[in-house]
Amino acid sequence: MKxxxxxxxxxxxxxxxxxxxxxxxxxxxxxxxxxxxxxxRSKGIINFIxxxxxxxxxxxxxxxxxxxxxxxxxxxxxxxxxxxxxxxLAILLKEKLKGKNFYRTIFYLPSxxxxxxxxxxxxxxxxxxxxxxxxxxxxxxxxxMKQKWxxxxxVVWKSIYGxxxxxxxxxxxxxxxxxxxxxxxxxxxxxSIDGANFFHKLRYxxxxxxxxxxxxxxxxxxxxxxxxxxxxxxxxxxxxxxxTEVLTTYSYQLYANGAYGMATALNTILFLITTxxxxxxxxxxxKQEVRND
Amino acid sequence: MRxxxxxxxxxxALSIMLLAGCGNNAGSGSNSGSSNSGSSSGDSTxxxxxxxxTDAAEQSFEGEELSILVSAGWMDNxxxxxxxxxxxxxxxxxxxxxxxxxxxxxxxxxxxxxxTCSDIFWIQSNPFAIESVIVxxxxxxxxxxxxxxxxxxxxxxxxxxxxxxxxxxxxxxxNSPEYIMVYNKTLFTELGITEVPTTYAELLADCxxxxxxxxxxWFLPGADGWxxxxxxxxIGGVYEEATPGLYDSLNDNTATFAGNAKMLEVLNEFKELSxxxxxxxxxxxxxxxNMANEFxxxxxxxxxxxxxxxxxxxxxxxxxxxFGLFLLPLxxxxxxxxxxxxxxxxxxxxxxHEDLVKAFFSFVCxxxxxxxxxxxxxxxxNIHVNDPDVVQHWLPEEEAFMASIDESKMxxxxxxxxTKFTNDYWMDFGADMIAFCQGTIxxxxxxxxxxxxxxxxxxxxxxxxxx
Numbered sequence: 214m215k216x217x218x219x220x221x222x223x224x225x226x227x228x229x230x231x232x233x234x235x236x237x238x239x240x241x242x243x244x245x246x247x248x249x250x251x252x253x254r255s256k257g258i259i260n261f262i263x264x265x266x267x268x269x270x271x272x273x274x275x276x277x278x279x280x281x282x283x284x285x286x287x288x289x290x291x292x293x294x295x296x297x298x299x300x301x302l303a304i305l306l307k308e309k310l311k312g313k314n315f316y317r318t319i320f321y322l323p324s325x326x327x328x329x330x331x332x333x334x335x336x337x338x339x340x341x342x343x344x345x346x347x348x349x350x351x352x353x354x355x356x357x358m359k360q361k362w363x364x365x366x367x368v369v370w371k372s373i374y375g376x377x378x379x380x381x382x383x384x385x386x387x388x389x390x391x392x393x394x395x396x397x398x399x400x401x402x403x404x405s406i407d408g409a410n411f412f413h414k415l416r417y418x419x420x421x422x423x424x425x426x427x428x429x430x431x432x433x434x435x436x437x438x439x440x441x442x443x444x445x446x447x448x449x450x451x452x453x454x455x456x457t458e459v460l461t462t463y464s465y466q467l468y469a470n471g472a473y474g475m476a477t478a479l480n481t482i483l484f485l486i487t488t489x490x491x492x493x494x495x496x497x498x499x500k501q502e503v504r505n506d
Numbered sequence: 507m508r509x510x511x512x513x514x515x516x517x518x519a520l521s522i523m524l525l526a527g528c529g530n531n532a533g534s535g536s537n538s539g540s541s542n543s544g545s546s547s548g549d550s551t552x553x554x555x556x557x558x559x560t561d562a563a564e565q566s567f568e569g570e571e572l573s574i575l576v577s578a579g580w581m582d583n584x585x586x587x588x589x590x591x592x593x594x595x596x597x598x599x600x601x602x603x604x605x606x607x608x609x610x611x612x613x614x615x616x617x618x619x620x621x622t623c624s625d626i627f628w629i630q631s632n633p634f635a636i637e638s639v640i641v642x643x644x645x646x647x648x649x650x651x652x653x654x655x656x657x658x659x660x661x662x663x664x665x666x667x668x669x670x671x672x673x674x675x676x677x678x679x680x681n682s683p684e685y686i687m688v689y690n691k692t693l694f695t696e697l698g699i700t701e702v703p704t705t706y707a708e709l710l711a712d713c714x715x716x717x718x719x720x721x722x723x724w725f726l727p728g729a730d731g732w733x734x735x736x737x738x739x740x741i742g743g744v745y746e747e748a749t750p751g752l753y754d755s756l757n758d759n760t761a762t763f764a765g766n767a768k769m770l771e772v773l774n775e776f777k778e779l780s781x782x783x784x785x786x787x788x789x790x791x792x793x794x795x796n797m798a799n800e801f802x803x804x805x806x807x808x809x810x811x812x813x814x815x816x817x818x819x820x821x822x823x824x825x826x827x828x829f830g831l832f833l834l835p836l837x838x839x840x841x842x843x844x845x846x847x848x849x850x851x852x853x854x855x856x857x858x859h860e861d862l863v864k865a866f867f868s869f870v871c872x873x874x875x876x877x878x879x880x881x882x883x884x885x886x887x888n889i890h891v892n893d894p895d896v897v898q899h900w901l902p903e904e905e906a907f908m909a910s911i912d913e914s915k916m917x918x919x920x921x922x923x924x925t926k927f928t929n930d931y932w933m934d935f936g937a938d939m940i941a942f943c944q945g946t947i948x949x950x951x952x953x954x955x956x957x958x959x960x961x962x963x964x965x966x967x968x969x970x971x972x973x
Contacts, residue, residue, distance in 0.1 A: 252966045253615075253619065253641045254641060254642070254966050254967055254968065273958070274951075274955050275958070340791065341787070341788040341791045342787075342788060342791075342792060342796070343796070361791050362791075363729075363791055364728070364729070364788055364790040364791030366944055366946070446609075450608055450609070450731065451937070452790075452940060453791075453940050453944060454937050454938070454940040454946055454947070455937055455938075455941055455946075456941070456946065465612060465616075466612065466934075468615070468619070469611060469612040469615040469616055470615070470962070470963070470966075471615065471619070471641060471966050472962060472966065473619075
């Protein structure tokens with residue numbers, strides 16, 4: 214019995230070594246570099262400078278703090294605008310709906326497209342002067358709906374959330390669908406006999422039974438949101454001005470300018486935020502799961 | 507025990523398989539490279555290349571691929587014919603990797619630092635750029651010192667291609683007035699504007715007249731990310747005029763952008779034009795792709811462009827309107843934007859195809875190639891090279907404009923070329939200008955951000971004036 218328990222460790226060793234060598238060690242090295250003056254001119258001579266990089270991040274003329282706040286804001290809102298519609302879509306497409314497999318495919322398709330392609334297409338669609346969206350509004354005599362989608366400070370984030378939701382909802386929905394399919398239909402039948410309506414079933418059956426899927430989606434959404442880069446980079450490149458800068462776009466700029474120490478300091482901050490939030494969510498959801506069991 | 511041994515073997519095998527995927531093919535690459543570089547004197551294609559200076563008959567690169575990393579707008583289609591001839595001459599393929607302008611700097615720096623740069627890469631060079639943009643040029647750039655093609659580069663441009671006595675870059679650029687105001691002369695006359703503006707007040711008044719006619723006075727493509735800040739930097743002479751010795755002071759770190767009254771004045775004028783809608787309803791979201799059509803349709807009256815753009819405009823749109831040129835009068839500027847700098851190509855030292863890179867540089871410097879590049883450049887009327895056999899196509903408008911400018915107004919180079927570390931933060935400054943126009947930061951912030959950024963570059967490069 215004991216032997217059987219040890220046996221799988223042999224299979225873990227190889228990936229564990231690779232994980233340590235190619236992921237864990239570079240990550241820890243990154244944390245170390247964030248306390249150094251490593252830059253493009255260092256040529257192998259790297260000096261320990263304590264927390265200078267971190268002080269500079271929070272006192273610099275460049276507003277890194279707003280980049281951190283934007284990242285947190287994106288994480289929160291992008292998850293809300295994806296998770297809630299995706300849940301209802303999943304519930305809808307679980308029902309005996311004609312052509313539901315076709316709809317499932319259609320909703321899932323955007324998530325397999327590369328961000329670069331999506332960004333370029335939407336950049337064109339959202340162009341104020343000759344973009345498809347404004348042209349459509351004009352055609353429908355809805356001129357008041359026309360917006361400067363990517364250059365108006367009040368609209369640009371909404372455009373990013375919209376494009377991100379368009380791409381991500383299908384993926385989130387698929388995970389919810391897998392969770393929904395695991396709920397025995399007898400629960401719903403019993404609830405119906407007891408006179409439960411849709412919202413009662415949602416509140417007392419679906420949501421508690423979906424805790425696992427919700428946890429997965431939340432953790433995926435959280436890590437995705439915190440390290441968001443490509444969709445912002447392609448759509449706005451942090452603009453207009455610096456309105457949509459996030460942690461990773463700043464980090465990329467620093468790296469490109471040769472300030473590697475500062476760039477790794479920003480990444481370390483991102484790592485800390487991700488770890489703290491991730492552990493909190495997983496701990497909370499695990500407790501919920503245990504309570505539901 | 508047998509099970510344990512089996513598991514051990516399986517684990518080791520798994521590790522080897524995974525590690526095999528991480529291995530590089532440098533060995534196979536170099537083998538194929540050496541086989542490619544082996545002599546093949548019977549290459550009839552290479553032998554027929556009469557104008558290629560490299561002894562193509564002796565050098566065969568058959569089957570090799572030359573990659574070129576370039577920002578959009580620096581090569582366009584003007585090199586297509588030359589590249590096609592090069593491919594045919596040497597039996598190679600050229601992989602042109604054109605990156606959008608607003609992403610180019612980040613991509614280049616990342617690839618240089620990561621050791622994955624293309625065989626040839628470009629930068630927007632100036633006398634300081636090799637040290638401030640490429641930084642570790644000794645590691646990244648092929649040393650071309652002594653190359654025959656050096657004599658093709660005019661003296662004024664050599665400082666953008668060399669560090670000390672070492673030649674690294676090749677700059678083939680035109681000598682037209684760059685980024686001055688191109689305007690629709692016919693439209694101006696129809697609207698009763700008979701004189702071009704020479705002061706900001708006159709420009710403002712003219713913009714008002716044009717806007718009242720339902721036409722966008724000044725086409726400004728903010729979405730490109732690199733164009734709108736030209737209106738600040740191209741008039742460097744006016745800052746130097748207001749504060750004599752400013753360039754030297756900025757270069758020895760005894761002066762700053764922040765607090766410079768003339769610069770603040772120009773930024774505030776720019777914002778005023780933006781607030782009044784004289785750049786169009788959404789200049790921040792507008793790209794330059796549609797500029798010619800906007801001119802052709804008479805939706806816009808003027809734009810910052812190269813003087814030779816007039817020719818392209820007429821060809822692209824078929825307009826019969828007359829166009830003219832004037833100096834950008836922000837800050838009441840009347841200085842010419844002298845700028846002996848431009849996009850410059852470099853050979854990447856880490857390339858496996860160094861000889862092919864050298865062959866390419868020599869190839870584009872032949873009279874035939876230079877003429878071809880010029881003739882295939884609809885937006886340029888000349889190419890600034892030391893080759894009397896190249897036939898230039900100067901426009902009469904350009905010649906008349908150049909003749910009208912006092913030589914004393916041509917002495918100061920543009921701000922981004924004449925001061926250290928400034929051009930490195932071109933895109934950041936542009937983003938700050940937009941943030942200023944949108945009211946999220948002040949004009950003073952825009953200038954102090956540039957100072958802070960320059961200080962970062964200076965610190966990284968160990969410039970003694972900052973350390």
